[in-house]
Amino acid sequence: MAEDASSAPLTNISWEDKAWLQAFPLNQTTVLDYFSHSQFYDRTCINEQVKMQRGLTAEDMEDMVVRMSGVEYVLHHAHEVPPSADSTAHSLYVILKQVRTYRPSSTPQLTPDRYYYVLDGVAYEVPSVHAVLSERLMRLGWLLNSAFEGLAAAASAEQKANEGEGALQPHVK
Incomplete structure (x- = not known):
């Protein structure tokens, strides 16, 4: 069975947006926004649907996500090393692409699909x-x-x- 382009592994490529990195800090709060500009990101995901809802509080957004089904990206792990006298700053962020299935009578079903990592501003898919x-x-x-x-x-x-x-x-x- 052939995979479509959106589900084909992209483990042999990397992505970086130097202009974005010069304009904004890359940290736990901004990494998902940074990642959303990459070819790894599915623009029909839950994250994008929630982003389009302007003026919602964090609580309202969370309530909205709980009742949705589809692809979702979450920050799974973050490791930030601040700069020191001997070295520059380094960062590693692991992003999980998961499929969220809404179930009205219980908690949503979350199925991991792929992992990605952003190492010092360069995004990769984990093989x-x-x-x-x-x-x-x-x-x-x-x-x-x-x-x-x-x-x-x-x-x-x-x-x-x-x-x-x-x-x-x-x-x-």
Whole structure:
């Protein structure tokens, strides 16, 4: 089954908006707004629908989100290292794309879809565990194959050297 463009993994690309970063601080409060400008962001998500509602208090927005279904982005983790005399500031933000399903009789069902991270202003999609393990196993296979080829070449060279000395010549009585 083919995936559509909006659900295809984008793990081989990164995104950065230097103009935005020069104009605004990147922190826990602004990272979702920054991320919303990237190609990773689904502009039909709940976050955008709530953004369009002007004049709502934070409580009103929260009440609105609880009764909605669809894709939602949330800040899952933030790690900010302030600048010091020896180094510049660094930041890591992990953003979760999840599917929220409204259920009137109970709490909403939240299903994780993808993770993204913003490292020092550059956004990336986190590859799936399957993709990481597949790549590692393919590399391991290549390394093992190279090792076996090296062993075979060394054994062949040693055999030729021994044949020249007569070590493997048949003994005749």
